[in-house]
Amino acid sequence: MAKMQFKSESKRLLDLMINSIYTHKEIFLREIISNASDAIDKLCFIALTDDKLGMTRSDFKIEIKADKDARTLTVTDNGIGMDKDDLENNLGTIASSGSYQFKQELTEKQDDIDIIGQFGVGFYSAFMVAKEITVITKKYGSDVACKWQSAGADGYEIEECEKDGLGTEIIITLKDNTDEESYDEFLEQYRIQGLVKRYSDYIRYPIMMEMKKSRVKEETKDSDKPEYEDYFEWETLNSMVPIWQRAKKDVTQEEYDKFYSEKFMAMDKPVKTIVTSVEGVVTYKALLFIPSATPYDYYTKEYKKGLQLYSSGVLITDNCEELVPEHFRFVKGIVDTADLSLNISREMLQHDRHLLTIAQNLEKKIRRELSSMLTSDRENYEKFFKAFGRQLKYGVVSDYGMHKEDLQDLLLFYSSTEKKLVTLSEYVDRMKEEQKFIYFATGENAAAIDALPQTELLRSKGFEILYCTEDVDEFTLHSLMTYKEKRFCSATNDDLGIENDEAEKEDEKDGTALLTFVKETLGDKVAEVTASKKLVSHPVCLTAKGGISFEMEKYFNSVQPDSGMKAQRVLELNLGHSAVRTMESLIQTDIDKARKYAEVLYCQALLIAGLPLENPSEYTDLVCELI
Helix, strand or coil: CCCEECCCCCCHHHHHHHHHCCCHHHHHHHHHHHHHHHHHHHHHHCCCCCHHHHHCCHHEEEEEECCCCCCCCEECCCCCCEEEEEHHHCCCCCCCCCCHHHHHHHHCCCCCCCCCCCCCCCCHHHHCEEEEEEEEEECCCCCEEEEEEECCCEEEEEEEECCCCCCCEEEEEEEEEEECCCCHCCCCCHHHHHHHHHHHHCCCCCCCEEEEEECHHHHHCCCCCCCCCEEEEEEECCCCCHHCCCCCCCCCCCHHHHHHHHCCCCCCCEEEEEEEEEEECCCCCEEEEECCCCCCCCCCCCCCCEEEEECCCEEEEEEHHCCHHHCCCCEEEEEEECCCCEECCCCCCCHHHHHHHHHHHHHHHHHHHHHHHHHHCCCHHHHHHHHHHHHHHHHHHHHHCCCCCHHHHHHHHHEEECEEEEHHHHHHHHHEEEEEEEEECCCHHHHHHHHHHHHHHHHHCCCCCCEECCCCCHHHHHHHHHHHHCEEEEECCCCCCCHHHHHHHCCCCCCCCHHHHHHHHHHHCCCCCECCCCCCCCCCEEEEECCHHHHHHHHHHHHHHHHHHCCCEEECCCCCCCCHHHHHHHHHHHHHHHHHEEEEEEHHHHHCCCCCCHHHHHHHHHHHHHH
C-alpha cells in the first residue's frame, strides 16, 4: 500500500511535537495508557445500553508487554477500537482528538462525561522513544480490523488485517541506544511498573503486565541447596481507586497515614488530615496533610512546595506551586479535578480561573482547619507550630503584610506570666485595665529575656510580656503594628507608657550635667544619653532609636555582614543607682576615672543587649584597673 502523508502538519511540526512539547521521554507511557483508558470509557458507556455487547465493567483492562529480544513495548486495550476512517482522522491528522469529539457529541445530549484525553497529540509522544509504531485495531460494530504503521514524519500506511476481539494494540519498536540515551530502560519491568505507579496509578481500569518472578524448584524445596527457576505471572500494576475518591467514612486514619508515608516518603505522621470535595463552578477533590515534623531540607532552595495535581486520576504534575500560598508551603497532598485548561502536552497549566478558584478555596480550608485545631486540639497545634510556626510568621511579613489579617490568630508566643505559648487573643483578654500596649521583648532565648534590665519595670507592674526568640518575631510584630486596636510596644526600645516612681524622683534632680558628660565621653558611640524610666535595680541599658532595633541589626549583619546595618544607640542611665552616683561624684574629684566608668557602663550595656564589644581587651583592662 502506498504511504500516505500526515494531513494537517509538516515534518517540522511533527518533529516539534516529538522533540519539544514533552519535557520527559517517560511521559509517553502515561499518554498511551490514558488513550487506552479513553477507548475503554467509550465502550463502557455503550455497554450500558447495548446488551448485545456482553461485557461488564469488570471485563475491561489494559495490558502491557515488553519483548527485549524484539525491543518492542506493546500496550493493548479492549476498548471501542478504531476503523480506517478513525485512523485517518485521529492518527493521520495531528492534533485531532477523537476523545474530545466523543465528549462534545455526548454533552449535546446529556450531562457531562469524564474523558481523560482532550488532545490528539499524546499518541505522538511515543515517537520520542520509538523508531516505528504499529497500531492494530478493531472497532465496535465492525467486522474488519486495520493496521496503521508509521516511522515518523515520513508518513504512514493503513491496511486491513486480522484481529481477535475489539480494541487496540499499540506496538512501539524502540529506537536504537546511543551514547547519550538508553531506550532499553523502557523494556525493564521495574521501570514500567514505576512509571505506571507514578503517572497512571489511578486509571480506573486494571493495568496488567506479565511479571517475571523467581521461585524455588519444587523438586529441590527440601534440599540443602535449593535451585530457583523463573516464571511469569500476570499482575495488576495500578491501585485504580484513589483513596481520595473513597468516602471519608470508609477510610481509617491509619490508611490515610500509610498513604501519606508512602506517597510523600515521610517518616512522621501527619498532625492533621484534610479531606474535601467540592462541586459547583469548579469541581475537585483534595486530600491534604499537615506534617508534624519539618523536612530536613524545608528551609533550603532544594525544597519544592506544591500539591500533586491529577486530572481524572492521571498525574499532571508533582508540585503544582499555584495551589498553595507560600505561608502554607508545608502542606502536602493531592488535588484531582477535570476542570483544568491544560496545554497540549498536559505538562503545563494555563493560569485560568479554575486553578485560581481551587487555590483560594484550599487556602481558606487550610486556615479553618488550623484554627479549629488550635481551639480543639491545642497539644497537637503546638506540635505543629513548633515545626512550622516560623513559616506562618514569614507569611505575615511577606507581600507587604497582605496576609497578616488571615494569619495573626494562628500565631503563638511564649508568655512571661503564663510560662507557655499563648495566642495574641489570649494575651489581650488578660490585659490589665490600665495597660495601654501589648508588650514584647527580644532575645536569644527565654532565659536571656528574663535577665533583661528593661523588662524589670513591666514585671514589677505585673504586665505580661511576649518573648520574641526567633529572628522573624520582631519583624512579624512590626508588620502587624496592632492587634484588636492595641499597639505592640517593645520593652527594650520604646516608651513603655507607664510611670516609674523611683525614676520620677530622680528626674526631679538635675542630671543634665551628668548626661552631657557621658555623651561627650562616648562621642559617636551613642546617639543620645538619657535618664531611664525603665530601669529599677540595674544601672544601665541600651535602647535603639529610629526604625531599626538591635535584633534587626544582628539579623541583617548575620545575613549580609557587609551591609553596615546599625541601630542608633541610646544609653539609658538609672540616675538613682549607686554606680551612676559614684561616676557622678568622680566628675568633681577624678574626671579621668569618671570617663573610665562611663566606658565600662557603656560596654556593660552592649553586653546586656547582646551586641559585640568594639575592643574586648580594652574593656577587660578597664575593669581590672578599676578593681
